[in-house]
Amino acid sequence: MIRSLPSSSLYRIGYGVYVFLFFTFLLMPLVAICVLAFNDSNFISLPWNGFTLDWFFSESDERQGVFVDEELIASIVTSLSTGFFVAVLSTLVGTLAALLFEEEQFRLKGLLYFLALAPLVIPGVILGISILLTATSAGNHIEDTFGVDIELFRPSYWLVVLGQFSFAATYVMLLVTARLKKFDRTLEEAALSLKATRLEAIWYVTIPFLRPAIIGAFVVAFILSFSNINTTIFLIGSDPTLPIDLYSRIRFSSTPVLNAVSFLVVVTISALAIINLFVNRSNK
Amino acid sequence: MNSNSNNQSGFNITFYLLIVPVLIWLIFMIVIPHVEMFISSFLVEDDMGDMVFSFANYIEFFSQKIYWLTFVKTAAYSVGVTILAFIIAFPIAFYLTKVTSKKNAGFLMVLLLIPLWVGELVTVYGWMVLLGDHGVINHALITIGIINEPLNMLYTNFSMVVGLLYMSMLFMVIPVMSTLQSMDDSLIEAACDLGASKWDIYTKIIIPYSMPGITSGAIIVFMLVIGDYLAPNLLGGKNSLWFTEQIYNSFLQTFNWNEGAAFGFLLLMISSAIIWLALKLSGQKLEKVGS
Numbered sequence: 380m381i382r383s384l385p386s387s388s389l390y391r392i393g394y395g396v397y398v399f400l401f402f403t404f405l406l407m408p409l410v411a412i413c414v415l416a417f418n419d420s421n422f423i424s425l426p427w428n429g430f431t432l433d434w435f436f437s438e439s440d441e442r443q444g445v446f447v448d449e450e451l452i453a454s455i456v457t458s459l460s461t462g463f464f465v466a467v468l469s470t471l472v473g474t475l476a477a478l479l480f481e482e483e484q485f486r487l488k489g490l491l492y493f494l495a496l497a498p499l500v501i502p503g504v505i506l507g508i509s510i511l512l513t514a515t516s517a518g519n520h521i522e523d524t525f526g527v528d529i530e531l532f533r534p535s536y537w538l539v540v541l542g543q544f545s546f547a548a549t550y551v552m553l554l555v556t557a558r559l560k561k562f563d564r565t566l567e568e569a570a571l572s573l574k575a576t577r578l579e580a581i582w583y584v585t586i587p588f589l590r591p592a593i594i595g596a597f598v599v600a601f602i603l604s605f606s607n608i609n610t611t612i613f614l615i616g617s618d619p620t621l622p623i624d625l626y627s628r629i630r631f632s633s634t635p636v637l638n639a640v641s642f643l644v645v646v647t648i649s650a651l652a653i654i655n656l657f658v659n660r661s662n663k
Numbered sequence: 664m665n666s667n668s669n670n671q672s673g674f675n676i677t678f679y680l681l682i683v684p685v686l687i688w689l690i691f692m693i694v695i696p697h698v699e700m701f702i703s704s705f706l707v708e709d710d711m712g713d714m715v716f717s718f719a720n721y722i723e724f725f726s727q728k729i730y731w732l733t734f735v736k737t738a739a740y741s742v743g744v745t746i747l748a749f750i751i752a753f754p755i756a757f758y759l760t761k762v763t764s765k766k767n768a769g770f771l772m773v774l775l776l777i778p779l780w781v782g783e784l785v786t787v788y789g790w791m792v793l794l795g796d797h798g799v800i801n802h803a804l805i806t807i808g809i810i811n812e813p814l815n816m817l818y819t820n821f822s823m824v825v826g827l828l829y830m831s832m833l834f835m836v837i838p839v840m841s842t843l844q845s846m847d848d849s850l851i852e853a854a855c856d857l858g859a860s861k862w863d864i865y866t867k868i869i870i871p872y873s874m875p876g877i878t879s880g881a882i883i884v885f886m887l888v889i890g891d892y893l894a895p896n897l898l899g900g901k902n903s904l905w906f907t908e909q910i911y912n913s914f915l916q917t918f919n920w921n922e923g924a925a926f927g928f929l930l931l932m933i934s935s936a937i938i939w940l941a942l943k944l945s946g947q948k949l950e951k952v953g954s
Contacts, residue, residue: 381761381851390861398758401751402771405778408789408829411799415792423792425802472688479681494689500882500938501931502890504907508914508927509696512703545692577677606782609892609907613914622784629788629897638792641785648780652773 409645416638423635434639445639454624455640458605461536461620465543465604470597472544473551474589478581480552481559498546503609510542511613535616542614543604550603551596558592559585598651697931704925720925730909730926737906738933741889744824748832748884749877756839756876757869761848775833783830787893790829794822794898818900826894831887835880842876843869878945882938889934906930 415423419431421442436444445451480492498506511534518532531537562585570580586593608622615623621640628637704721706714724730759768759775778786793799794817801813816822850872854864870877895905910930913923942948 381848384852384855386861394754394758394762397754401755402774404829405774408786408793409778409781411792412785412789415799422797425797425799472684475681476685476688479678479685483678483681485678485682491685491689494693495685497693500886500934502886502907502934504890504892504910505700505927505931506696508910508920508923509700510692511914512920512924513696513699516699516703541692545688548688577675578680581677602780602782606780606784608782608784609890612892612911622782625784625788626893626897629784629791637788641781641788644785645777645781649777652776652780656769656773 412638412641413645415635416642418635421634423633423638434635442634443636445636445643448636451621451624451636451640454619454621457536457618458621461540461543462601462604464540465547466597466600468540468544469547469551469600470593473548473596473600474555474593476548476552477555477559478585481556495549495552498549501546503546503607504613506545507542507610507613510538510545510610514538514614530616533616534614536618538614538616539611539620542610543607546610547600547603551600554596554599555589555592558589562588602648700924700927703921704928706921708921714921720922721929723922724925724929729904733904733909734906734929734933736904737889738937740824740827741885742937744827744831744888745881745885747824748828748835749881751828752832752835752880753839753870753873753877756836756843756873759836760840760843761846761851775836778829779833783891783893786829787826787897790822790826790898791817794825817898818903820899820903823895823899823903823905826898827888827891830891830894831884834883834887835877838879838883839873839876842873846872874945875947878941878947882941885937885941886934889930 415425416434417430417432418425419428419433432444433439433442434444436446438444438447476495480488480495514532518529521532522528531541566584566588567580570584571577575583605620606622607620608626611620612623612626619627621644625637625640705716705718707717707719709715724734759771763771791798795801796813796815796817798817800816801810804810805813846869850868851864854868859867890907892905892907892911895903896908896911899905906926907930910923910926913919913926
């Protein structure tokens, strides 16, 4: 039943079949989407009518490909740039939080750590509505008092960035903390005894040690942002992110162009995952 | 770990550099919004257009059957999906850590992570393509002659549960794998040598050992499922109302934000209560869930 123990062939075959079915279940929706992105049909269904690249490049009225559809391109760009800012902000704050909770002692530490973990157990919807309510009432208050309308306090691009940052920072903190737990503190102490300031010790000794985790956390934060919809949907302004754009298309008018976009997402993500696998292997 | 000599000066600049951004994050993005949501949930607009204190939003919830029925159904389904996710995911986590070779496991982990990273919207859309009346599965079944009429699978509770399981079960696999990785194989070998049956080895040794991972996984799965919107909305039918959909309606369709805030607060209460109960029953701490 484990590598070192023999077990009956019935058990092994049964287990193997289950694992096979599980991975079929896992990959079926992705394979179906990707294959149908190339089907020469105006509907997202079988039968297979032959191979076409129309849903990527065609400029006709009936079939507008991904690379021609300006709205889609705009939402992809919005998602990429949102993801970048969310990743920068949450990597910065999440790393600081990891250092704070691992290396410092202070009053109310337990309470603050609890709050930092809270986004793990708060549904994304709640983060979305609570940030929307707060931003709007702050915005109204500022407008009433000073007569200026600040865009950040309305559903807008930057409010989306802040909303996604609020939970992405938690994931960064956890990933960096995991690596920090393996850090040999005596290295930092050695730096300190050689007259480095604490800040220098962190910058020149601790941060280089954490670099792989920080880079990994940056990627995770980017992906969290890129695929998020639950929090984003409440905070979105005039420029939708890709998932929001796709969501409204799915509800109102599905064409295989959705498959083509999904295909691009699946291929990009799979490439990233495979690169990640090889990087991890060569590190070992 | 204590801080260093800087402490004696009474002003530790590194400490403030670390804590100030973290405090800004937690106070402005977590604490204040939740307080604001709590306060808003007790406000209603009176005839003059002013906001006044009232329990009306909560009274509305308890007096309208559709609201609290949806609420109860959402909570019950979420518990059910969490249990199903455990049953489906546990053998996979065990397979990846203890049964298959390291090299295979690395490859299968990549396959596991792809749907997770691709994002829920794309995978939910994939299930719509598969399960629809003219979808891939019906087409295949009709072609090979098992059925004549398409099965009605999409827009039912069945398709909703499939979508919820699909997007959440990986969060059960990963924490269980990390506890199983630290499990010494000789525990299982010893039990086997002493003649324990497979069932006993699973239920008396392996599952108790991996309880911390199971609890972490269950909490994350439950939270994702109860707070999910896409699977119930796109895969569920008219009868598959989910409580998050009520919140979305209040905010984005009827624009009754105060009612939405009350619903949000209720959702937060039930999810915290069930998670708290799960932590108590399993003797775990929230701090462990993160790791």
